[in-house]
Amino acid sequence: MKLFAVPDLPEIEPGDDIASLIDERVDLEPSDVVCVASTIVSKAEGRLADLSAFPAGPRAREIAANLEDATGEPKDPRFAQAVLEESVGLLIESPFLLTETRFGHVTVNAGIDRSNVPGHDLLLLPRHPSASAEEIAGGLDADRVIVTDTCGRPFRHGQRGVAIGWAGMPASRDWRGEHDRTGRELGVTVQNVIDELAAASNLLAGEGAGGTPVVVVRGFEFGDHEGSDEHFREIEGDLVRQALREWNDGS
Known part of the structure; x- marks a missing residue:
């Protein structure tokens, strides 16, 4: 798998066509995953x-x-x-x-x-990041697009890249039912691949004044796994969010 940044993108203005700007600067392959920073999506959408x-x-x-x-x-x-x-x-x-x-x-x-x-x-x-990803993908030769952002995480110092919208691929791949090297069946492992690709792309996208807001991931293979579009936890299964709500309501 290889990653490279799309060079020489201009300052994005409201109404700009991000897909066209990418297409003018790089020859994409159909299996590429295009990671686009939410900042330029928001600017193009007038946010x-x-x-x-x-x-x-x-x-x-x-x-x-x-x-x-x-x-x-x-x-x-x-x-x-x-x-x-x-x-x-x-x-x-x-x-x-x-x-x-x-x-x-x-x-x-x-x-x-x-x-x-x-x-x-x-x-x-962006108001609807996955819809934004769909729109960008519609103008590219590659139909897998991830809209990324950076944010902190509980129990960790610093920020990392995360996916907030995606198109053309499942959000996660499910290893449950498969087996490890000792033959033991996996019962809980679901790998959030769009977050992992967003984090990898953020190493190239950078921060501050020198950022390159579009990164292409080439050679990523989803593999022969079940896929899922579950990404953000629903409140019913999010014990941490439930505890925070109860704590906030009682404070």
Whole structure:
């Protein structure tokens, strides 16, 4: 398996055709997996915003005041309002906002970015990342596309690449029922391949001012396994999210 970044992409503007920009710069093979950073998807879809578009309500002002008390740093209640409007729920309200997005992703601040947003204050995540992946795939010779983002993880320091949308392939491959080298049947192993490919691509995509937001994975083979489109855990089976909700409701 090989990975390479798509070179010389311009600053993305609202309305830009990401698939065409990729196609102009690289010859894709049908089996390639194209990993696209959510930042450029959001920019192409016009998800740029200013804080003035989010006048703070009482709840946002309360949240901002509590965050100020917890962190000792000033917090703009308009940003809290933006997070509330981009979320369906808050799992943690202090000392940071851990949110549930409309499409199932659990992340800090609803994934709202405040860096590399020329001319605006905020960059919101795509509304429907998997639909965005489908649209990009429709303009490429390769039909496997992953929309990636970076976020932190419980029990780990730092951020990693994750998948927030995908098209043309299952999200995971199921090893249950197969056997290990000793002949023991696997009972719980389900491998989230789109997250693993997103993390691999993020090593090339980079961060900060020198990022390359599209990475092509060549030679990945899904193999002869059952596949599943389960990616974000449903609340009924997510014991950690249930515990956080109960803790937040009782705090």
